[in-house]
Amino acid sequence: MAPGPIxxxxxxxxxxxxxxxxxxxxxxxxLSEWAGRAPTMEEDMALANMGLDLLGQARMLYAHAGEVxxxxxxxxxxxYWRDERGYRNLLLVEQPNGDFAxxxxxxxxxxxxxxxxxxxxxxxxxxxxAAVGAKAEKxxxxxxxxxxxxxxxxGDGTAESRARAAAALTELWPxxxxxxxxxxxxxxLIAAGIAVDPQTxxxxxxxxxxxxxxxxxxxxxxAGFMRRGGRSGRHSEHLGHLLAEMxxxxxxxxxxxx
Amino acid sequence: xxxxxxNAGAVGAGQPPGEDAALLxxxxxxxxxxxxxxxxxxxxxxxxxxxxRQISQHAHSEIIGMQPEGNWLTRAPSLRRKAAxxxxxxxxxxxxxxxxxxxETLGIxxxxxxxxxxxxxxxxxxxxxxxxxxxxxxxxxxxxxDGAAIMNQIPLCRCSYGPYARAMIRVCxxxxxxxxxxxxxxxxxxxxxxxxxxxxxxxxxxWWWPCLMMFGPPDAASQHxxxxxxxxxxxxxxxxxxxxxxxxxxxxxxFLGLTLPDPDLRFDADSGHWEFGAIDxxxxxxxxxxxxxxxxxxxxxxxxxxxDGAWVREAALAFAAKRQAKQAA
Numbered sequence: 001m002a003p004g005p006i007x008x009x010x011x012x013x014x015x016x017x018x019x020x021x022x023x024x025x026x027x028x029x030x031l032s033e034w035a036g037r038a039p040t041m042e043e044d045m046a047l048a049n050m051g052l053d054l055l056g057q058a059r060m061l062y063a064h065a066g067e068v069x070x071x072x073x074x075x076x077x078x079x080y081w082r083d084e085r086g087y088r089n090l091l092l093v094e095q096p097n098g099d100f101a102x103x104x105x106x107x108x109x110x111x112x113x114x115x116x117x118x119x120x121x122x123x124x125x126x127x128x129x130a131a132v133g134a135k136a137e138k139x140x141x142x143x144x145x146x147x148x149x150x151x152x153x154x155g156d157g158t159a160e161s162r163a164r165a166a167a168a169l170t171e172l173w174p175x176x177x178x179x180x181x182x183x184x185x186x187x188x189l190i191a192a193g194i195a196v197d198p199q200t201x202x203x204x205x206x207x208x209x210x211x212x213x214x215x216x217x218x219x220x221x222x223a224g225f226m227r228r229g230g231r232s233g234r235h236s237e238h239l240g241h242l243l244a245e246m247x248x249x250x251x252x253x254x255x256x257x258x
Numbered sequence: 259x260x261x262x263x264x265n266a267g268a269v270g271a272g273q274p275p276g277e278d279a280a281l282l283x284x285x286x287x288x289x290x291x292x293x294x295x296x297x298x299x300x301x302x303x304x305x306x307x308x309x310x311r312q313i314s315q316h317a318h319s320e321i322i323g324m325q326p327e328g329n330w331l332t333r334a335p336s337l338r339r340k341a342a343x344x345x346x347x348x349x350x351x352x353x354x355x356x357x358x359x360x361x362e363t364l365g366i367x368x369x370x371x372x373x374x375x376x377x378x379x380x381x382x383x384x385x386x387x388x389x390x391x392x393x394x395x396x397x398x399x400x401x402x403x404d405g406a407a408i409m410n411q412i413p414l415c416r417c418s419y420g421p422y423a424r425a426m427i428r429v430c431x432x433x434x435x436x437x438x439x440x441x442x443x444x445x446x447x448x449x450x451x452x453x454x455x456x457x458x459x460x461x462x463x464x465w466w467w468p469c470l471m472m473f474g475p476p477d478a479a480s481q482h483x484x485x486x487x488x489x490x491x492x493x494x495x496x497x498x499x500x501x502x503x504x505x506x507x508x509x510x511x512x513f514l515g516l517t518l519p520d521p522d523l524r525f526d527a528d529s530g531h532w533e534f535g536a537i538d539x540x541x542x543x544x545x546x547x548x549x550x551x552x553x554x555x556x557x558x559x560x561x562x563x564x565x566d567g568a569w570v571r572e573a574a575l576a577f578a579a580k581r582q583a584k585q586a587a
Contacts, residue, residue, distance in 0.1 A: 025337075032331045032340070035347045036324040036559070039567025041355050044324075048348035055341045062337070076336045100570045156580065157573025164569070242332075249335040249393055256451050258335040258393075 004254070006073070006081045012188040013126070014069050015088065016195060018078065019185075019231055021061035022089035025079055026239070027110060028054030029246060030097055039100055046146055050107065053139040057132060064128045080250035084240045085233040092175035094230070094239040098168065101161070104150045105168040111143035112208040113179045116201050125193035148212045155216025162218070169213075170221050177226025179205065185231075277302060289490050294420040297363040305489055309419050310364050311380075312491065314371045317357035318382035320350045321375070322556050326390040327399060335393055342439060343396060349432050356429065360421040376561050384542060385472050387550030394447050394454075394461035400440015402462075402469040402507065404433050409503045410473065418490035441510065448514040455515075462511065463519045470534070471542040473500040479539075501531055508532045 008014060031051030038044035062075035092110060097103045118140055121133035154165040180198045182190075189195035213220055229235065250258075282302055288295065295301055324347050331347065334340035358368045374380035385403055390396065411433065414426040447458035474480060474496040486492040494502075508525075511518050522535030544550065 029332065029340075032344050035328040035331055035344065036321075036351075037563045037566070039563075039570035041321070041351055041358075043567075043570075044351045045348055045355070048344055048351070052341060052344055052348070055337065055344065059337050059341070079337055080335075100567065153574050153577040154570070157577040158569070160569050161573030161576075245332050249333055253335075253451065253453060256335075256454055258339055258446060258450075 004081070005083050006077060006086075008069065008073075008078070008082065008086065011068070012185045013194065014065050015185050016189055017061050017065040017068065017129075019088040021058045021065060021078065022087050023093050023110075023114075024054040024061065025058035026087070026089045026242065027093035027107070028052070028058060029242060030093065030103070031107075033097055034103065043100075047103075050139075050143050050146070053136075053143070057136050057139070060128070060132050060135075064132075067128075076250065080247045084235055084243055087230075087233060087235065087239060087243070089230050089235075089239075090175070090178050091227055091230040091236055092172065092178065094236060094242060095172065095175065096238055098171070099164055101154055101164040101168040102171065104147050104154065105165065106172055107143060108147035108151050108212070109172060109176055109209070110179075111140050111147055112212075113201060113205045115140040115144050115208075116204040117196065117198070120196040120201070124195070129194065144208065148208075151212050151218070152216040155213070155218040165216065166218055169218060173221040174225060174227045178228045178230060181228060181231065183231065286488070289418050289488075292418075292490075294423065295418050296420045304485070305419075305491075306364050308486065308489075308491065309422065310361055310366055313357055313361040313364075313422055314366075314374070315381055315383075317354045317361060317371065318375045318380055319386065320354035320357060322382045322386045322560065324350050324354075325556055325559055326386055326388070326552075327396060329390045330393060330396050333393070334396075339396075339443070346400070346436055346439065349436070353429050353432070356425050360425045363421045372564070376557070376564055378548075378557065381546065383472060384545040384550060385468050386556060387545050387552045388464070388468055389552050391464070392457050392461060394444070394457040395465070397440050397443030397447060397458065398461035398465040400436050400438075401444050401510070402440075402465050403472070404437040404440060405507060406469050406472045406503050408433050408437060409499050409506070413493040416490070416493065444514055444516075448516060458514070459516050462516050466519050467537065467541070468545075470500060470504070470537055471539075471545075473497075473503065475539065475542070476537075504532050504534055 008018065010018070028051045031047050031054065034044070034047045034051075036044065038047055058079070059075050062078045065078060066073045066075070090110075092106060095102070095106060115137060118133040118136040122130050122137065124130045124133060151165065154161040156162070180202050182198055186195055186198065190197050210220065250256075281300060285295075285300065285302055285305070288299075295305075327343060327347050327350075331340065331343055334343050358371060361371060362368055371380070375382065385406075390399070408430060411426050411430050415423055415430060417423040417426065444458055444461075447454040449455075477495045477497045480496055508518065508523070520535045522533070524533055525531075526533045545553070548554075
């Protein structure tokens with residue numbers, strides 16, 4: 001166990017694994033904040049379910065990052081002992097839950113990307129990533145279906161739900177550009193047959209989003225400035241609070257096992 | 259998780275007009291012959307009302323019980339614990355749903371039952387009015403609260419009302435998993451650093467007595483278990499169940515190397531039971547009456563979730579109506 005915050009020597013593959021693991025952990029954590037607060041009991045169960053899927057994905061990916069890094073770090077070392085600047089998740093997933101519309105739209109925009117992403121990753125040259133892909137693509141397909149149903153209900157429900165859904169789209173849209181960003185880490189791994197080119201996911205993502213928004217009688221916000229920085233650890237102010245809460249017990253008891 | 263004083267007794271002693279003695283006698287014969295009563299069977303009105311109250315109190319307890327544990331979801335000290343706790347809180351929600359559905363078979367809508375909870379008309383287990391102040395409380399709740407719940411609920415698997423008995427079979431399986439999980443958290447803490455061990459002891463100190471109160475008032479002071487016993491809703495008295503719980507739990511505490519906060523606790527070789535000290539029944543009365551540490555917070559949080567979700571439920575209804583109208587056209 002680490003005596004203090006860790007800095008990971010990020011090879012392209014370790015960095016790539018942490019990005020995906022952090023996406024899943026941070027979004028799963030956000031969903032866990034809903035426990036006992038959802039609009040219906042059925043939805044309380046569904047949000048917990050999706051949160052559990054994501055936590056499961058994060059744990060497999062951190063464990064693999066630990067093996068690849070080869071310094072004996074486990075899933076908790078990565079989750080609890082990296083500071084904000086070491087986190088590599090998308091800005092989208094760290095955005096606060098807001099109202100139910102924000103949570104659902106956030107989940108929908110992410111899942112519509114993650115489903116084709118993980119399906120493509122089933123062909124990854126990295127056997128563990130391919131195995132995670134096989135599990136995650138099924139889970140994310142459910143997230144897409146569940147959230148799409150809600151986006152349609154909210155968009156085509158009452159005037160209030162429609163206004164809230166539209167506001168959530170406007171709020172979160174600028175975070176969607178980052179989904180398709182490609183940097184040196186990606187290029188190295190794409191060339192090695194380990195990673196999928198995110199540019200190839202833009203078309204299926206758009207198809208899902210446009211189709212569901214049309215059914216919801218909602219419109220995609222106009223193309224505009226896209227926010228980025230999560231992959232290099234330049235986050236919004238929200239992530240630090242999430243981590244402070246999540247990490248405090250581990251960090252107050254260095255060396256303890258739980 | 260669970261509700262206490264489920265045994266608070268049958269509602270309304272007298273039989274309503276039109277319910278003849280022959281019906282009551284036939285019903286009692288069926289119960290005596292250990293036949294399961296099903297939703298469409300004839301049953302005395304008081305049986306129906308007693309069950310609605312008991313099952314819905316149990317459901318409310320599951321739903322309120324999500325709060326003390328949910329309090330540590332975002333602070334769980336490892337990813338494994340975080341996932342297990344989220345799954346447990348989700349199980350409790352599932353139990354709530356399952357139990358509301360069982361209550362609905364008796365001819366009452368879930369919305370009405372939820373309304374009774376939010377307006378304070380209905381009770382839930384007093385144990386959830388205590389706060390979770392450290393991670394060890396998550397272990398203590400699993401080990402002790404779920405342990406007490408199991409003592410109470412195992413006999414309910416043989417309850418005369420079919421839907422409730424069947425719900426209990428599934429609920430008990432999950433509770434017993436939660437109980438083992440809670441004990442394992444306590445074991446990890448008890449064998450951990452001195453700070454962790456102190457955390458575990460502190461949790462035990464705070465949860466022990468409220469857990470003994472979960473079984474309800476002493477038999478001598480409980481007026482109305484008779485009808486519930488005759489109808490085979492309740493099979494053991496409060497004191498019998500409490501004693502079983504203490505007998506099962508004391509050796510577990512010793513195994514953990516923790517001290518139970520009861521100077522009068524001693525093993526009685528003659529009876530083969532652990533004798534425990536006096537329970538502070540005033541405290542139980544206070545907490546049930548609304549003056550526990552978290553009563554106001556628990557209901558406020560429930561109301562807040564309900565009110566915040568109103569626009570979502572309205573949207574779902576409006577959308578369904580629109581779809582139906584389209585299909586009809």
